[in-house]
Amino acid sequence: FGWRDWSHHFSKWQYLILLISISWVLLNVKEAIEHVIRENQYFRQKSSLEKATADAVGRLASVAILAISGLMGLQIVGIPIESVLAITAVGAAGIAWASTDVVKNFFGGLMIHLTRPFAIGDWINSPEKEIEGMVEEIGWYQTRIRTFDKQPLYAPNGLFSSIVIRNPSRMSHRKIVADIKLGYEELHQIPTIVEEINRLLLEIPGIDQTQPAGAHCNALHADGIGINVDCFTNTMVWMEWRAIEQEVLLGIAKILRKNKH
Numbered sequence: 001f002g003w004r005d006w007s008h009h010f011s012k013w014q015y016l017i018l019l020i021s022i023s024w025v026l027l028n029v030k031e032a033i034e035h036v037i038r039e040n041q042y043f044r045q046k047s048s049l050e051k052a053t054a055d056a057v058g059r060l061a062s063v064a065i066l067a068i069s070g071l072m073g074l075q076i077v078g079i080p081i082e083s084v085l086a087i088t089a090v091g092a093a094g095i096a097w098a099s100t101d102v103v104k105n106f107f108g109g110l111m112i113h114l115t116r117p118f119a120i121g122d123w124i125n126s127p128e129k130e131i132e133g134m135v136e137e138i139g140w141y142q143t144r145i146r147t148f149d150k151q152p153l154y155a156p157n158g159l160f161s162s163i164v165i166r167n168p169s170r171m172s173h174r175k176i177v178a179d180i181k182l183g184y185e186e187l188h189q190i191p192t193i194v195e196e197i198n199r200l201l202l203e204i205p206g207i208d209q210t211q212p213a214g215a216h217c218n219a220l221h222a223d224g225i226g227i228n229v230d231c232f233t234n235t236m237v238w239m240e241w242r243a244i245e246q247e248v249l250l251g252i253a254k255i256l257r258k259n260k261h
Helices: 003-007 012-039 041-046 051-076 081-098 100-115 157-161 184-203 238-259
Strands: 123-126 131-138 142-146 152-156 175-182 214-221 224-232
Touching: 012 051, 100 131, 100 142, 100 152, 100 157, 131 152, 142 157, 152 157, 175 184, 175 238, 184 214, 184 224, 184 238, 224 238
Parallel strands: none
Antiparallel strands: 123 131, 131 142, 142 152, 175 224, 214 224
16 A cells, blocks of 8 residues: 555545645644754854854745745646746846846845845944945845944845955954153153053053063154054953053043153
8 A cells, every 4th residue: 555555545635635734743843943943042152153143044044944845736737847947047147137136136135135144233434335234124125234323224235245254252462552752852861651551561450461461661752652552452341441441541641741841
Protein backbone atom coordinates (compact mmCIF):
# COMPACT_ATOMS: atom_id res chain seq x y z
CA PHE A 1 0.00 0.00 0.00
CA GLY A 2 2.19 2.78 -1.31
CA TRP A 3 1.90 6.55 -1.58
CA ARG A 4 0.33 6.44 -5.04
CA ASP A 5 -2.44 4.07 -3.90
CA TRP A 6 -3.08 6.13 -0.79
CA SER A 7 -3.07 9.43 -2.70
CA HIS A 8 -5.98 8.32 -4.90
CA HIS A 9 -8.31 8.66 -1.92
CA PHE A 10 -7.92 12.49 -1.91
CA SER A 11 -9.33 15.04 -4.32
CA LYS A 12 -7.40 18.10 -5.47
CA TRP A 13 -9.52 20.30 -3.19
CA GLN A 14 -8.57 18.19 -0.19
CA TYR A 15 -4.94 18.55 -1.24
CA LEU A 16 -5.42 22.32 -1.41
CA ILE A 17 -6.96 22.39 2.06
CA LEU A 18 -4.05 20.31 3.37
CA LEU A 19 -1.53 22.61 1.67
CA ILE A 20 -3.21 25.73 3.10
CA SER A 21 -3.23 24.15 6.57
CA ILE A 22 0.48 23.30 6.40
CA SER A 23 1.31 26.81 5.16
CA TRP A 24 -0.77 28.33 7.96
CA VAL A 25 1.08 26.21 10.54
CA LEU A 26 4.48 27.19 9.10
CA LEU A 27 3.58 30.90 9.16
CA ASN A 28 2.45 30.62 12.77
CA VAL A 29 5.62 28.78 13.76
CA LYS A 30 7.63 31.55 12.08
CA GLU A 31 5.65 34.20 13.99
CA ALA A 32 6.29 32.37 17.26
CA ILE A 33 10.03 32.24 16.60
CA GLU A 34 10.06 35.97 15.75
CA HIS A 35 8.20 36.70 18.99
CA VAL A 36 10.81 34.79 20.99
CA ILE A 37 13.62 36.70 19.29
CA ARG A 38 11.96 40.09 19.84
CA GLU A 39 10.55 39.66 23.34
CA ASN A 40 12.53 37.00 25.19
CA GLN A 41 15.28 38.77 27.15
CA TYR A 42 17.39 35.64 27.69
CA PHE A 43 17.38 34.82 23.98
CA ARG A 44 18.26 38.41 23.06
CA GLN A 45 21.27 38.30 25.38
CA LYS A 46 22.50 34.97 24.02
CA SER A 47 21.74 35.55 20.34
CA SER A 48 23.67 37.75 17.93
CA LEU A 49 20.44 38.41 15.99
CA GLU A 50 19.08 41.92 16.36
CA LYS A 51 15.46 42.93 15.98
CA ALA A 52 15.97 44.45 12.53
CA THR A 53 17.79 41.34 11.29
CA ALA A 54 15.15 39.06 12.79
CA ASP A 55 12.40 41.08 11.07
CA ALA A 56 14.23 40.87 7.74
CA VAL A 57 14.70 37.10 8.01
CA GLY A 58 11.04 36.79 9.01
CA ARG A 59 9.87 38.68 5.93
CA LEU A 60 12.01 36.52 3.66
CA ALA A 61 10.69 33.36 5.33
CA SER A 62 7.09 34.52 4.83
CA VAL A 63 7.74 35.24 1.14
CA ALA A 64 9.40 31.83 0.70
CA ILE A 65 6.52 29.96 2.41
CA LEU A 66 3.86 31.77 0.39
CA ALA A 67 5.76 31.40 -2.89
CA ILE A 68 6.36 27.67 -2.47
CA SER A 69 2.78 27.10 -1.32
CA GLY A 70 1.46 29.07 -4.28
CA LEU A 71 3.49 27.05 -6.78
CA MET A 72 2.41 23.76 -5.19
CA GLY A 73 -1.21 24.94 -5.25
CA LEU A 74 -0.97 25.74 -8.95
CA GLN A 75 0.44 22.30 -9.63
CA ILE A 76 -2.40 20.67 -7.70
CA VAL A 77 -5.06 22.42 -9.76
CA GLY A 78 -3.28 21.42 -12.97
CA ILE A 79 -1.40 24.57 -13.99
CA PRO A 80 2.18 23.71 -15.12
CA ILE A 81 4.78 25.24 -12.81
CA GLU A 82 7.26 25.62 -15.67
CA SER A 83 4.97 28.02 -17.50
CA VAL A 84 4.34 30.07 -14.37
CA LEU A 85 8.06 30.28 -13.59
CA ALA A 86 8.87 31.32 -17.17
CA ILE A 87 6.23 34.08 -17.14
CA THR A 88 7.33 35.18 -13.68
CA ALA A 89 10.98 35.32 -14.74
CA VAL A 90 10.18 37.46 -17.78
CA GLY A 91 7.99 39.76 -15.70
CA ALA A 92 10.61 40.05 -12.95
CA ALA A 93 13.30 40.89 -15.50
CA GLY A 94 11.10 43.61 -17.00
CA ILE A 95 10.26 45.07 -13.61
CA ALA A 96 13.92 44.98 -12.55
CA TRP A 97 14.99 46.79 -15.71
CA ALA A 98 12.27 49.43 -15.30
CA SER A 99 13.01 50.04 -11.62
CA THR A 100 16.77 49.76 -11.22
CA ASP A 101 16.84 52.04 -8.16
CA VAL A 102 14.19 49.98 -6.40
CA VAL A 103 16.14 46.76 -6.96
CA LYS A 104 19.40 48.44 -5.94
CA ASN A 105 17.89 49.72 -2.71
CA PHE A 106 16.24 46.39 -1.96
CA PHE A 107 19.53 44.52 -2.21
CA GLY A 108 21.24 47.37 -0.37
CA GLY A 109 18.84 46.81 2.53
CA LEU A 110 19.45 43.07 2.37
CA MET A 111 23.23 43.60 2.54
CA ILE A 112 22.82 45.93 5.54
CA HIS A 113 20.94 43.16 7.35
CA LEU A 114 23.53 40.54 6.38
CA THR A 115 26.78 42.47 6.92
CA ARG A 116 25.43 44.69 9.74
CA PRO A 117 27.71 47.75 9.39
CA PHE A 118 25.20 49.46 11.68
CA ALA A 119 22.04 48.59 13.59
CA ILE A 120 19.03 50.39 15.00
CA GLY A 121 20.18 52.73 17.76
CA ASP A 122 23.70 53.22 16.36
CA TRP A 123 25.21 56.65 15.80
CA ILE A 124 26.60 56.78 12.26
CA ASN A 125 28.10 59.43 10.02
CA SER A 126 29.57 59.65 6.55
CA PRO A 127 32.59 61.82 5.72
CA GLU A 128 31.43 61.91 2.09
CA LYS A 129 27.76 62.81 2.55
CA GLU A 130 25.86 65.01 4.97
CA ILE A 131 24.67 62.01 6.94
CA GLU A 132 24.97 61.91 10.72
CA GLY A 133 22.62 60.80 13.45
CA MET A 134 20.98 57.85 15.19
CA VAL A 135 19.59 54.98 13.11
CA GLU A 136 15.87 54.61 13.83
CA GLU A 137 14.71 52.18 11.16
CA ILE A 138 16.27 49.99 8.48
CA GLY A 139 13.63 49.33 5.83
CA TRP A 140 13.81 47.43 2.58
CA TYR A 141 14.05 50.61 0.50
CA GLN A 142 15.46 53.29 2.79
CA THR A 143 16.96 53.85 6.22
CA ARG A 144 15.59 56.49 8.59
CA ILE A 145 18.17 58.44 10.61
CA ARG A 146 17.38 60.98 13.32
CA THR A 147 19.86 63.85 13.12
CA PHE A 148 21.14 65.55 16.27
CA ASP A 149 18.80 68.50 15.69
CA LYS A 150 15.94 65.92 15.81
CA GLN A 151 15.09 66.01 12.09
CA PRO A 152 14.40 62.73 10.24
CA LEU A 153 16.80 61.93 7.42
CA TYR A 154 15.84 59.27 4.84
CA ALA A 155 18.71 57.66 2.94
CA PRO A 156 18.18 55.06 0.17
CA ASN A 157 19.80 51.77 1.11
CA GLY A 158 21.73 51.56 -2.16
CA LEU A 159 23.70 54.62 -1.09
CA PHE A 160 25.43 52.73 1.73
CA SER A 161 27.07 50.31 -0.72
CA SER A 162 29.08 53.12 -2.34
CA ILE A 163 30.08 55.43 0.56
CA VAL A 164 32.22 55.13 3.66
CA ILE A 165 30.23 54.91 6.90
CA ARG A 166 31.71 55.52 10.33
CA ASN A 167 30.00 53.92 13.31
CA PRO A 168 31.14 55.75 16.48
CA SER A 169 28.70 53.66 18.54
CA ARG A 170 31.07 50.71 18.14
CA MET A 171 34.26 52.52 19.12
CA SER A 172 36.32 50.81 21.81
CA HIS A 173 37.49 54.05 23.50
CA ARG A 174 36.87 57.78 23.39
CA LYS A 175 39.87 60.04 22.91
CA ILE A 176 40.75 63.30 24.64
CA VAL A 177 43.04 65.66 22.73
CA ALA A 178 44.44 69.02 23.84
CA ASP A 179 46.92 71.26 22.01
CA ILE A 180 48.87 73.84 24.02
CA LYS A 181 51.17 76.60 22.78
CA LEU A 182 53.80 78.07 25.09
CA GLY A 183 56.03 81.03 24.36
CA TYR A 184 59.79 80.69 23.96
CA GLU A 185 60.26 82.66 27.16
CA GLU A 186 58.82 79.61 28.96
CA LEU A 187 61.21 77.17 27.30
CA HIS A 188 62.93 76.26 30.56
CA GLN A 189 59.56 75.34 32.14
CA ILE A 190 58.40 72.98 29.38
CA PRO A 191 60.08 69.78 30.71
CA THR A 192 58.46 70.35 34.12
CA ILE A 193 55.06 71.09 32.56
CA VAL A 194 55.21 67.95 30.39
CA GLU A 195 56.24 65.82 33.36
CA GLU A 196 53.41 67.13 35.54
CA ILE A 197 50.82 66.63 32.79
CA ASN A 198 51.98 63.03 32.35
CA ARG A 199 51.66 62.52 36.10
CA LEU A 200 48.17 64.03 36.00
CA LEU A 201 47.09 61.57 33.30
CA LEU A 202 48.25 58.67 35.50
CA GLU A 203 46.23 59.94 38.47
CA ILE A 204 42.84 60.39 36.80
CA PRO A 205 40.90 57.09 37.22
CA GLY A 206 38.75 57.60 34.12
CA ILE A 207 41.76 57.33 31.79
CA ASP A 208 42.59 53.89 30.40
CA GLN A 209 46.21 53.28 31.32
CA THR A 210 46.48 50.35 28.90
CA GLN A 211 46.22 52.79 25.97
CA PRO A 212 48.79 55.37 24.82
CA ALA A 213 48.59 58.55 26.91
CA GLY A 214 50.93 61.46 27.49
CA ALA A 215 52.12 64.97 26.70
CA HIS A 216 54.84 65.71 24.13
CA CYS A 217 56.32 68.68 22.30
CA ASN A 218 55.16 68.23 18.75
CA ALA A 219 55.67 71.55 16.91
CA LEU A 220 57.82 74.66 16.69
CA HIS A 221 56.04 77.87 15.68
CA ALA A 222 57.31 81.37 15.09
CA ASP A 223 55.59 82.54 18.25
CA GLY A 224 55.88 79.47 20.49
CA ILE A 225 56.27 75.76 21.09
CA GLY A 226 53.38 73.33 20.64
CA ILE A 227 52.59 70.61 23.19
CA ASN A 228 50.14 67.85 22.34
CA VAL A 229 48.24 65.94 25.02
CA ASP A 230 46.17 62.87 24.21
CA CYS A 231 44.69 59.92 26.08
CA PHE A 232 41.78 57.48 25.97
CA THR A 233 38.98 57.08 28.48
CA ASN A 234 37.60 53.89 30.02
CA THR A 235 34.06 54.90 29.14
CA MET A 236 32.33 55.39 25.81
CA VAL A 237 29.32 57.15 27.35
CA TRP A 238 29.20 60.71 25.98
CA MET A 239 28.54 62.61 29.23
CA GLU A 240 31.02 60.54 31.25
CA TRP A 241 33.67 61.19 28.59
CA ARG A 242 32.93 64.93 28.73
CA ALA A 243 33.32 64.91 32.53
CA ILE A 244 36.71 63.19 32.26
CA GLU A 245 37.74 65.58 29.50
CA GLN A 246 36.84 68.51 31.74
CA GLU A 247 38.90 67.03 34.57
CA VAL A 248 41.91 66.66 32.28
CA LEU A 249 41.65 70.19 30.85
CA LEU A 250 41.19 71.84 34.24
CA GLY A 251 44.14 69.86 35.60
CA ILE A 252 46.32 71.03 32.70
CA ALA A 253 45.18 74.64 33.25
CA LYS A 254 46.23 74.46 36.91
CA ILE A 255 49.64 73.08 35.94
CA LEU A 256 50.16 75.89 33.42
CA ARG A 257 49.13 78.57 35.91
CA LYS A 258 51.39 77.13 38.61
CA ASN A 259 54.42 77.08 36.34
CA LYS A 260 53.81 80.46 34.69
CA HIS A 261 56.24 83.20 35.76
